[in-house]
Amino acid sequence: MRIDVVTIFPGYLAPLREALLGRAIEAGLVELGVHDLRDWTHDVHQAVDDSPYGGGPGMVMRPQVWGEALDAVLGEEPARLVVPTPAGRPFTQATAQAWAAEERLVFACGRYEGIDQRVVDAYADRGPVDEVSIGDYVLVGGEVAVLVMVEAVVRLLPGVLGNPVSAQEDSFSDGLLEGPAYTRPVSWRGLDVPDVLRSGNHAAIARWRRDRALERTAARRPDLLDALPPDALDRADRAF
Numbered sequence: 001m002r003i004d005v006v007t008i009f010p011g012y013l014a015p016l017r018e019a020l021l022g023r024a025i026e027a028g029l030v031e032l033g034v035h036d037l038r039d040w041t042h043d044v045h046q047a048v049d050d051s052p053y054g055g056g057p058g059m060v061m062r063p064q065v066w067g068e069a070l071d072a073v074l075g076e077e078p079a080r081l082v083v084p085t086p087a088g089r090p091f092t093q094a095t096a097q098a099w100a101a102e103e104r105l106v107f108a109c110g111r112y113e114g115i116d117q118r119v120v121d122a123y124a125d126r127g128p129v130d131e132v133s134i135g136d137y138v139l140v141g142g143e144v145a146v147l148v149m150v151e152a153v154v155r156l157l158p159g160v161l162g163n164p165v166s167a168q169e170d171s172f173s174d175g176l177l178e179g180p181a182y183t184r185p186v187s188w189r190g191l192d193v194p195d196v197l198r199s200g201n202h203a204a205i206a207r208w209r210r211d212r213a214l215e216r217t218a219a220r221r222p223d224l225l226d227a228l229p230p231d232a233l234d235r236a237d238r239a240f
C-alpha cells in the first residue's frame, strides 16, 4: 500500500515513521509520502487560505492550491482520496478493514475552517473520495485524524502485526468491546487475577472472556449490541 498525506504541518505526521508503522515502512509493506501543501503556492506569503464567501469566522483553504497539490500527488494512479472533517461519515473498524484492501490512500489534511468544498466535488469525478470523521469532537485540523486512521489501517495489512490473530480478536472486529486483560503478578495491591484465567480450561476461559466482553459492551456501548446481526449471539451469549 502507498499512502500520501498533504498537509501544512508535515512534522505532525512524523509519528508515522516510528515503531510498528515505521517498521512496516522499512519492511516495504507500506510506502509513505508526506507533502507540504505550501510547496504548491506561488506567492511570497505562501497563502493557503482566504476569507469565507458569505462571511463568518475564520478562513477557508483555497481550492487552487489544493488542486495543484492533489493533481501532483495523485498523478494518474488510482487512489482513494480521504478528507478528514468533523462533518464526515464515521470512521470505524469496518472503514479501516475496507481501506486495508486499497492500493493507494491519499489524505488531504485541512486546517482553519476546512477546505473549499469544490476540492472534494472536483475530485469526486476522478475516483472515490471519502469525507470522514474520527469522532464526535472538534479538532484543530485533519493531521491527528490521519494519524489515527493510518494506524488503524496499516495494522491490518498482512505482515505488519507479529501475531495476525490479534487483528481478528480486536475490539469491534467481532462487534463487541474487548474484555479485561491480565498478566503477572497473580496478586497485585490485593487484587487477584481471576482464577479461571489460570485454570488451563480453555473452554471455560473462552466463555469467561466472551461474558466479560458482552458485559462491558452492554454497559459501555449498548449501541454495538443493538447493531449485531441476529445470528451473532449464540444461546450461551443470550443466557448471559
Ligand SMILES: CN1CCCC[C@@H]1Cn1ccc2ccc(-c3n[nH]c(N)c3C#N)cc21
Pocket (backbone or CB within 6 Å): 084, 085, 086, 088, 109, 110, 111, 112, 113, 114, 115, 132, 133, 134, 135, 136, 137, 138, 139, 140, 141, 142, 143, 145
Ligand atoms: C475547528 N474548525 C472549525 C470547525 C470545523 C473544523 C475546523 C478544524 N478543522 C479543520 C480541518 C479539519 C479536519 C478534521 C477535523 C476534525 N475535528 N474532529 C474530527 N473528528 C475531525 C476529523 N476527522 C477538524 C478540522
